[in-house]
Amino acid sequence: xxxxxxxxxxxxxxxxxxxxxxxxxxxxxxxxxxxxxxxxxxxxxxxxxxxxxxxxxxxxxxxxxxxxxxxxxxxxxxxxxxxxxxxxxxxxxxxxxxxxxxxxxxxxxxxxxxxxxxxxxxxxxxxxxxxxxxxxxxxxxxxxxxxxxxxxxxxxxxxxxxxxxxxxxxxxxxxxxxxxxxxxxxxxxxxxxxxxxxxxxxxxxxxxxxxxxxxxxxxxxxxxxxxxxxxxxx
Ligand SMILES: [Mn+2]
Numbered sequence: 001x002x003x004x005x006x007x008x009x010x011x012x013x014x015x016x017x018x019x020x021x022x023x024x025x026x027x028x029x030x031x032x033x034x035x036x037x038x039x040x041x042x043x044x045x046x047x048x049x050x051x052x053x054x055x056x057x058x059x060x061x062x063x064x065x066x067x068x069x070x071x072x073x074x075x076x077x078x079x080x081x082x083x084x085x086x087x088x089x090x091x092x093x094x095x096x097x098x099x100x101x102x103x104x105x106x107x108x109x110x111x112x113x114x115x116x117x118x119x120x121x122x123x124x125x126x127x128x129x130x131x132x133x134x135x136x137x138x139x140x141x142x143x144x145x146x147x148x149x150x151x152x153x154x155x156x157x158x159x160x161x162x163x164x165x166x167x168x169x170x171x172x173x174x175x176x177x178x179x180x181x182x183x184x185x186x187x188x189x190x191x192x193x194x195x196x197x198x199x200x201x202x203x204x205x206x207x208x209x210x211x212x213x214x215x216x217x218x219x220x221x222x223x224x225x226x227x228x229x230x231x232x233x234x
């Protein structure tokens with residue numbers, strides 16, 4: 001099984017404050033070329049694909065109709081990140097098992113507030129579930145967007161300098177039960193090979209396609225090899 005993993009597109013509503021920074025058509029062409037080259041069985045969108053802190057999903061869907069329609073041609077898995085955790089669609093993580101090897105794809109913001117604190121993790125998850133339940137109500141959704149517009153003004157990329165926090169989080173998962181852990185969230189593309197009792201394990205980060213970059217991870221689970229995709233326009 002071959003997968004192509006992307007994360008952190010932060011699709012916006014096409015306004016100047018948006019982070020995506022791609023012309024839709026050019027982005028589709030770049031995606032199409034990459035998919036044609038790697039021939040993945042599945043495309044995994046590993047969180048923060050939709051910038052729902054700042055926009056409503058309907059606004060984004062209107063802006064990127066062609067891109068969303070294009071993605072429907074493929075087998076795509078959506079995973080929720082922190083910026084789109086209010087989304088009603090999508091998974092919290094995705095697991096693949098193949099011939100005794102286990103791969104985990106997870107956005108990675110889980111490393112931010114809990115650090116092994118399962119109570120916090122539980123509370124955040126329940127809070128988000130409740131918010132999601134009520135997010136059909138317009139004023140609650142508008143309030144959510146307003147709060148995050150206030151909180152979330154700093155540029156994303158400079159905030160995540162402490163990459164080792166995510167690495168440490170991934171290593172704990174690798175130690176416990178996985179052979180490969182693929183995160184996103186940090187906007188830093190990363191790869192690390194580790195050996196544990198003769199098993200070759202990977203920590204990978206799919207980077208971002210925001211601000212005109214084009215990063216992702218191609219992973220061939222059968223051959224147990226990966227390639228960093230990094231071919232931004234700007
Ligand atoms: Mn994130």
